[in-house]
Amino acid sequence: MKALILVGGFGTRLRPLTFTKPKPLIELVDKPIIQRQIGALISIGVKEVILAVNTETEAIKNFVENIPEKKQVKITLSVEETPLGSGGPLALARKILWEKDEPETKPFFLLNSDVICDFPLEKMLIFHKKHQKEGTLLVTKVENPSKYGVVIHDDDGKVTRFVEKPTIYVGDEINAGVSILNLKVLNRIELRNLSMEREIFPKMAEEGQLFCFTINTFWMDIGQPLDYLRGVEMLLDFVQFPKMAKYENVCFDGEVFVGENVQIGEDSFIGPHVSIGDNVQIGCGVRLVNCVILSGSSINDFALVSNSIVGWDSLIGKWSRLENHCILGSSVGVADEVYLNDTIVLPNKQVSDSILNGKIIL
Numbered sequence: 590m591k592a593l594i595l596v597g598g599f600g601t602r603l604r605p606l607t608f609t610k611p612k613p614l615i616e617l618v619d620k621p622i623i624q625r626q627i628g629a630l631i632s633i634g635v636k637e638v639i640l641a642v643n644t645e646t647e648a649i650k651n652f653v654e655n656i657p658e659k660k661q662v663k664i665t666l667s668v669e670e671t672p673l674g675s676g677g678p679l680a681l682a683r684k685i686l687w688e689k690d691e692p693e694t695k696p697f698f699l700l701n702s703d704v705i706c707d708f709p710l711e712k713m714l715i716f717h718k719k720h721q722k723e724g725t726l727l728v729t730k731v732e733n734p735s736k737y738g739v740v741i742h743d744d745d746g747k748v749t750r751f752v753e754k755p756t757i758y759v760g761d762e763i764n765a766g767v768s769i770l771n772l773k774v775l776n777r778i779e780l781r782n783l784s785m786e787r788e789i790f791p792k793m794a795e796e797g798q799l800f801c802f803t804i805n806t807f808w809m810d811i812g813q814p815l816d817y818l819r820g821v822e823m824l825l826d827f828v829q830f831p832k833m834a835k836y837e838n839v840c841f842d843g844e845v846f847v848g849e850n851v852q853i854g855e856d857s858f859i860g861p862h863v864s865i866g867d868n869v870q871i872g873c874g875v876r877l878v879n880c881v882i883l884s885g886s887s888i889n890d891f892a893l894v895s896n897s898i899v900g901w902d903s904l905i906g907k908w909s910r911l912e913n914h915c916i917l918g919s920s921v922g923v924a925d926e927v928y929l930n931d932t933i934v935l936p937n938k939q940v941s942d943s944i945l946n947g948k949i950i951l
């Protein structure tokens with residue numbers, strides 16, 4: 590079976606992190622989200638993964654060449670000259686997806702590259718084959734459905750309505766960004782910028798050709814900073830990560846991930862829900878809680894980082910405090926004894942004064 594992952598778009602909602610790396614390549618705990626997806630596809634026997642890209646092609650090509658998973662699956666890049674949305678890339682990759690003489694009932698997976706869950710792909714496939722219609726969407730319940738595509742369905746899972754980003758309340762079950770489609774669906778899609786969610790799924794629902802498979806376990810779209818932090822928290826809670834190195838006189842509380850070649854000074858207190866990337870230096874007496882420290886950064890003695898993201902190769906000075914949804918881009922420097930509250934800092938900036946009231950973008 591084949592799969593197509595939508596890897597395009599500009600990731601603007603995940604700035605300033607996406608100034609440095611495309612969204613699908615940003616580490617989510619131990620590896621980029623797209624690598625986790627490729628692993629899930631391989632584990633159920635997918636033989637070819639098509640990455641539909643329209644920006645940052647070189648970075649994505651480079652990433653693919655360096656992952657161990659490339660030995661287990663054929664990974665093909667399908668490159669758009671101009672963005673084709675969530676549907677057009679399927680038309681562009683039609684020849685790769687639909688080989689000569691293959692029946693129109695043959696299914697393939699379609700994934701958004703910014704969603705995580707426990708990928709119940711095998712169960713979805715069994716369900717898809719049973720109902721024998723053209724498509725199956727993975728569906729989950731959320732508290733804020735207006736950010737997503739809302740799915741209304743009957744008791745058998747047949748989708749009766751699909752409304753993308755509704756402005757009034759329609760329901761709270763949403764398209765989780767993972768689907769199985771029969772090759773026949775490609776006949777509905779033209780080669781142009783086209784939205785599956787606005788043009789194709791509503792039509793398929795109207796025609797009774799779309800079913801949904803509901804999950805009650807963890808799910809998150811990590812396309813916005815706070816959702817990214819929440820996604821990290823969920824992964825730490827639900828996924829078993831390899832045992833980390835031992836640290837003397839450091840207190841760990843709850844779920845914590847520590848990457849390779851990380852130094853942590855004594856009397857530091859780390860956790861819960863902390864993810865520390867490779868080659869990070871943490872001083873003595875540091876407090877980290879509900880936060881992500883991306884690779885190559887340094888957090889100096891007695892600093893505190895809470896509910897925040899520290900971008901790659903950044904430096905937080907002694908006794909500084911980052912609280913309440915600070916998001917630092919890469920190579921940011923925060924001087925000693927600075928307090929940042931709810932502050933976004935662009936890459937390569939130096940911050941030497943405290944910001945108490947938040948929402949300032951430097």
Ligand code: GDD
Nearest residue numbers: 595596597598641672673674701702703737738764766810
């Ligand atoms: N190749 C390509 N070309 N990919 C694209 C393009 C494009 O022009 N535009 C966006 N993408 C990719 C993004 O990288 C992402 O993986 C996926 O398409 C969805 O785009 P988002 O921008 O993340 O959409 P969304 O989060 O607002 O909404 C979508 O995901 C929700 C679930 O997270 C929709 O599918 C909703 O219906 C769904 O609920």
Ligand code: MG
Nearest residue numbers: 701703810812
């Ligand atoms: Mg998204």
